[in-house]
Amino acid sequence: MGFLVRLLVNALALYLLTQVYGGVTFAPGADVGSIVIAALVMGIVNALIRPVLLLLSLPVNLLTLGLFTLVVNAVVLWLVASVTALNVNGFGGAFIGAIVLAVISWVLDHLVGFLGLDGRRG
Template sequence: MGFVLRLLVSALALYLLTRVYGGVSFAPGADVLSVVIAALVMGIVNALVRPVLLLLSLPVNILTLGLFTLVVNGVVLWLVAAATALNVNGFGAAIVGAVVLAVISWVLDALVSALGLERRQ
């Protein structure tokens, strides 16, 4: 999938998350550019910070049979909220929001694949 398409899908997933789940919202007056910037920051944090967090939490992750990854995803969402116009109503809301965001992203990725919008390489 091209970078721009992936960015737009992520931005749409973040926007849909704020519409579906009340624990995560955008600041009043946030526009489309704020949503795209939040999606871009989410991609950067997922690429740079998340692997480090997963490596540092590996013993706990093994003990919990991978369920601690949900907490790491919540931390990532919380970090994105700290750097952008995204608002999260507490750490529990970040964890639930990360789970809902994963489901929404999965559905949107499947839709993009079904429509044939991704490039084959």
């Protein structure tokens, strides 16, 4: 999937998350640029910091059969909220928000693939 398409899908997913779950919101007055910046920061954090967190939490992740990954995803969402216009209501809000965001992203990824917007030939 092209970088721009992936960025726009992430931005839409973050926006939809703020619409369906009240624990995660954008700051009042946030515009489309703020949403795209939050999506860009989310991509950078997922690419650079999330793998380190997963590696450090590997023993706990093995003991919980991978469920601790939900906690890592919540930490990632919390980190993104700390440096962007995204607001999260505590760690519980980040935890539930990360689960909802994963579902929304999964649906959007499949929709983009179904529509053929991901650039794959099939």
